Amino acid sequence: MSRTARDARRSALAQNFIVDERALRTLLDAVPLDAARDVVVDLGAGRGAVTAQLAPRAARVLAVERDPAWAHELRTRAAREWRNVEVVEGDARAVAFPSAPFKVVANLPFNAGTGLVRRLLADGHGLAGAAVVLQLEAARRLAGGGRFGATWAPWFELAVGARIPARAFRPVPRVDAAVLTVRARQPALLSPAAFAAHAQLVDKVFAASGQTVAARLQRAVGRRRAARMLDAAALEPRATLGDVAPEVWARLTRVA
Numbered sequence: 670m671s672r673t674a675r676d677a678r679r680s681a682l683a684q685n686f687i688v689d690e691r692a693l694r695t696l697l698d699a700v701p702l703d704a705a706r707d708v709v710v711d712l713g714a715g716r717g718a719v720t721a722q723l724a725p726r727a728a729r730v731l732a733v734e735r736d737p738a739w740a741h742e743l744r745t746r747a748a749r750e751w752r753n754v755e756v757v758e759g760d761a762r763a764v765a766f767p768s769a770p771f772k773v774v775a776n777l778p779f780n781a782g783t784g785l786v787r788r789l790l791a792d793g794h795g796l797a798g799a800a801v802v803l804q805l806e807a808a809r810r811l812a813g814g815g816r817f818g819a820t821w822a823p824w825f826e827l828a829v830g831a832r833i834p835a836r837a838f839r840p841v842p843r844v845d846a847a848v849l850t851v852r853a854r855q856p857a858l859l860s861p862a863a864f865a866a867h868a869q870l871v872d873k874v875f876a877a878s879g880q881t882v883a884a885r886l887q888r889a890v891g892r893r894r895a896a897r898m899l900d901a902a903a904l905e906p907r908a909t910l911g912d913v914a915p916e917v918w919a920r921l922t923r924v925a
């Protein structure tokens with residue numbers, strides 16, 4: 670491949686490869702893996718920095734890479750070095766995830782990170798856990814007390830782990846990164862069937878104005894219904910959006 674073509678892919682596919690051992694360890698330490706049982710997906714496998722670490726730590730690894738040149742190199746390496754790694758050349762935004770519960774450990778392409786996390790969470794609740802590298806601000810936004818976290822709170826716990834400095838990647842990106850961890854709640858606080866109703870309630874509450882959740886709920890669903898819901902969900906009357914625990918969100922949906 671000519672240098673220009675490779676450069677074009679590097680920027681179009683957000684190819685910022687991990688070159689720092691400590692950053693790799695930080696990512697791998699963020700999610701417990703069982704080498705005898707776990708199926709682990711590496712989304713955006715690139716040159717295989719993460720895949721190589723996963724091979725001895727998982728029962729099976731699915732390495733997804735969109736760039737045909739890197740996918741080919743990775744497949745050659747897998748045939749030579751790893752018996753348990755399957756390389757899929759394809760788009761992580763469309764590829765089929767394993768049908769049994771799986772984990773994800775990946776340094777995601779920065780330009781598609783948030784969408785990929787959303788897709789993983791929405792995947793029929795087969796995601797058991799994940800540790801993914803995202804831009805620091807994106808990781809904070811997803812794991813903070815905002816609409817995204819509230820939408821998924823009954824099923825998943827999201828947290829921002831260690832910060833990874835931009836110099837841990839080549840080429841060096843403009844901003845630092847962080848590890849976002851995802852843990853599926855066992856058991857979940859609501860059934861998967863309740864997702865649409867829960868997401869709709871969260872949207873309404875976030876869209877309504879008001880200092881407290883109680884005030885927002887009144888505007889979102891009406892005074893009488895809000896009073897009944899607040900009472901049944903045992904929500905502290907002065908609670909603001911950031912104070913609502915996952916259990917309380919789940920109770921609000923149950924009594925809505």
Ligand SMILES: C[S@@+](CC[C@H](N)C(=O)[O-])C[C@H]1O[C@@H](n2cnc3c(N)ncnc32)[C@H](O)[C@@H]1O
Nearest residue numbers: 682685686687713714715718735760761776778
């Ligand atoms: C940040 S790099 C990570 C590479 C490698 N895992 C590492 O840590 O060094 C992101 C990788 O995702 C690939 N990529 C970008 N968009 C993709 C997509 N939609 N589906 C699959 N792979 C993608 C890029 O080609 C690149 O190899």
